[in-house]
Amino acid sequence: xxxxxxxxxxxxxxxxxxxxxxxxxxxxxxxxxxxxxxxxxxxxxxxxxxxxxxxxxxxxxxxxxxxxxxxxxxxxxxxxxxxxxxxxxxxxxxxxxxxxxxxxxxxxxxxxxxxxxxxxxxxxxxxxxxxxxxxxxxxxxxxxxxxxxxxxxxxxxxxxxxxxxxxxxxxxxxxxxxxxxxxxxxxxxxxxxxxxxxxxxxxxxxxxxxxxxxxxxxxxxxxxxxxxxxxxxxxxxxxxxxxxxxxxxxxxxxxxxxxxxxxxxxxxxxxxxxxxxxxxxxxxxxxxxxxxxxxxxxxxxxxxxxxxxxxxxxxxxxxxxxxxxxxxxxxxxxxxx
Amino acid sequence: xxxxxxxxxxxxxxxxxxxxxxxxxxxxxxxxxxxxxxxxxxxxxxxxxxxxxxxxxxxxxxxxxxxxxxxxxxxxxxxxxxxxxxxxxxxxxxxxxxxxxxxxxxxxxxxxxxxxxxxxxxxxxxxxxxxxxxxxxxxxxx
Numbered sequence: 001x002x003x004x005x006x007x008x009x010x011x012x013x014x015x016x017x018x019x020x021x022x023x024x025x026x027x028x029x030x031x032x033x034x035x036x037x038x039x040x041x042x043x044x045x046x047x048x049x050x051x052x053x054x055x056x057x058x059x060x061x062x063x064x065x066x067x068x069x070x071x072x073x074x075x076x077x078x079x080x081x082x083x084x085x086x087x088x089x090x091x092x093x094x095x096x097x098x099x100x101x102x103x104x105x106x107x108x109x110x111x112x113x114x115x116x117x118x119x120x121x122x123x124x125x126x127x128x129x130x131x132x133x134x135x136x137x138x139x140x141x142x143x144x145x146x147x148x149x150x151x152x153x154x155x156x157x158x159x160x161x162x163x164x165x166x167x168x169x170x171x172x173x174x175x176x177x178x179x180x181x182x183x184x185x186x187x188x189x190x191x192x193x194x195x196x197x198x199x200x201x202x203x204x205x206x207x208x209x210x211x212x213x214x215x216x217x218x219x220x221x222x223x224x225x226x227x228x229x230x231x232x233x234x235x236x237x238x239x240x241x242x243x244x245x246x247x248x249x250x251x252x253x254x255x256x257x258x259x260x261x262x263x264x265x266x267x268x269x270x271x272x273x274x275x276x277x278x279x280x281x282x283x284x285x286x287x288x289x290x291x292x293x294x295x296x297x298x299x300x301x302x303x304x305x306x307x308x309x310x311x312x313x314x315x316x317x318x319x320x321x322x323x324x325x326x327x328x329x330x331x332x333x334x335x336x337x
Numbered sequence: 338x339x340x341x342x343x344x345x346x347x348x349x350x351x352x353x354x355x356x357x358x359x360x361x362x363x364x365x366x367x368x369x370x371x372x373x374x375x376x377x378x379x380x381x382x383x384x385x386x387x388x389x390x391x392x393x394x395x396x397x398x399x400x401x402x403x404x405x406x407x408x409x410x411x412x413x414x415x416x417x418x419x420x421x422x423x424x425x426x427x428x429x430x431x432x433x434x435x436x437x438x439x440x441x442x443x444x445x446x447x448x449x450x451x452x453x454x455x456x457x458x459x460x461x462x463x464x465x466x467x468x469x470x471x472x473x474x475x476x477x478x479x
Contacts, residue, residue, distance in 0.1 A: 143399075144396075
C-alpha cells in the first residue's frame with residue numbers, strides 16, 4: 001500500500017521539517033492528516049472489515065487525494081471541487097452498503113460533505129407510479145440527502161430498457177443534473193452487481209462520465225468468510241469450538257460452489273440456521289431431564305449443529321427448492337441487498 | 338414602506354448564505370422548516386400560502402435553500418418567509434420565522450381612522466397594494 005507508506009513517511013518527516021511561520025508556499029500535510037482524524041477512520045476500516053484489499057486501497061487513495069486537494073487549496077492552487085460520486089460494484093454480500101456508510105464518515109472527516117449522514121434508497125424511492133409523480137419524488141429524496149451521501153442500491157433498476165415509457169429515465173435525468181450542479185452539496189454512490197452495472201452504464205453514458213471512482217468489490221475466499229463468521233458470532237455472543245470451526249469451513253467449501261452463494265450474507269444465514277438448530281438441541285436435552293444448561297453450552301455452536309445443514313446432504317445436491325423444516329436453507333435472495 | 342414582520346426584519350435583507358446559516362441553526366435545534374408566501378402581508382394575516390409541504394426529514398440547509406430559490410423564481414413579487422416549527426411537547430409551535438424575499442416596490446399601508454360612538458377612535462390598516470386582485474398586487478408577473 002504505497003499511499004499508506006507515504007502517509008507514514010509524512011508523519012515521520014513532520015518533526016524534522018518544522019513549518020516556518022509566515023511561509024505561504026508550504027503546507028504541513030501530516031498536520032492536516034492528523035487534524036482530520038482520518039487515520040482513525042481508515043484504521044477502523046482495516047480492523048473491522050475482513051479482506052476487501054482493493055477496496056481499502058482505493059479508499060486510502062481517495063482519502064490521500066482529497067487531503068492533498070485540501071493542501072493545494074490552502075496554497076491557492078486552484079483545481080476545482082473534485083468529483084466524488086462513486087460506483088460500488090460487486091457480487092451480493094460483499095459489503096457494498098457497509099463500505100458506503102464508512103465512506104460517508106471518511107468524506108465527512110475530510111470536510112467534503114457537511115454532515116455524516118447517508119440516505120439509502122432504491123428504485124422505489126426515486127421513481128413514481130404515474131406521470132408527474134417521479135420528479136417531485138426524486139427531488140424530495142435529493143433534498144433529504146443534501147449535505148451528505150445518497151446511496152442508490154441496485155441502481156441499474158432505474159433504467160428499464162424494455163419499457164420505453166418507464167419513468168426511471170426521468171429520475172436519472174434529475175439525478176444527473178443534481179450530480180453535476182450541486183457537487184459540493186451531495187455525493188452520490190451507486191451500488192449494484194457488476195455485470196448489470198456495466199449494462200446500465202452502457203445505456204447511460206452520462207452516468208459513467210460523472211462518476212469519478214469505480215470500485216469493484218471482490219468475492220471473499222474461504223478463510224475470509226470463516227473470519228467473518230467468527231466476528232459475527234462474537235457480536236452475537238456465540239462461539240465455535242475446534243470441531244465446529246472445522247465443520248463450518250467444510251460447510252463453506254461446499255456452499256461456495258452451490259448456486260446463489262451470496263458471500264457474507266450466506267454466512268449470516270448459515271449461522272442463523274445453526275443457532276436455530278442449537279436452540280432445538282439444547283431444548284431437547286433439557287426435556288430429557290439433564291443438568292441445567294450453563295453459559296458455555298448456551299454460547300457454543302457444536303459441529304453437529306453445523307453438519308445438520310442440507311449442504312452436507314449428499315442426496316440433495318441442488319438447493320434451488322427449499323423443503324419444509326427448520327434446517328432448510330432458503331435460497332439466498334440475489335435480488336436483494 | 339419596508340414591512341417588518343418576523344425575526345431579523347429590522348436588519349438589512351439576509352443574503353442566501355446568512356439564510357442558510359439560520360436554517361442550519363433551526364435544523365440543529367430539531368425544528369422543521371417550511372416555506373410560505375403571500376401578497377397580502379397585512380399584520381393580521383397569519384395564514385400565508387404554503388410552498389410545498391413542511392420539510393420534516395431534512396438534515397441540511399441546502400435542501401431548504403433549494404426550495405426557497407424555487408419559490409423565489411416562481412413568485413418574485415411576493416413576500417416569502419421561512420418558518421421553523423418545533424414539535425417538542427409543550428411548544429408544538431413556530432419557533433422562528435423570517436422573511437427571505439420581498440417585492441422590489443413596497444407601497445406600504447394606510448392608517449384608517451374611524452369615528453365611533455361617543456368620539457371613540459377606531460384604527461385599521463389598509464394595504465395600498467391591496468386593491469388589485471391577488472397575484473397582481475406587487476407587480477405584473479403572476
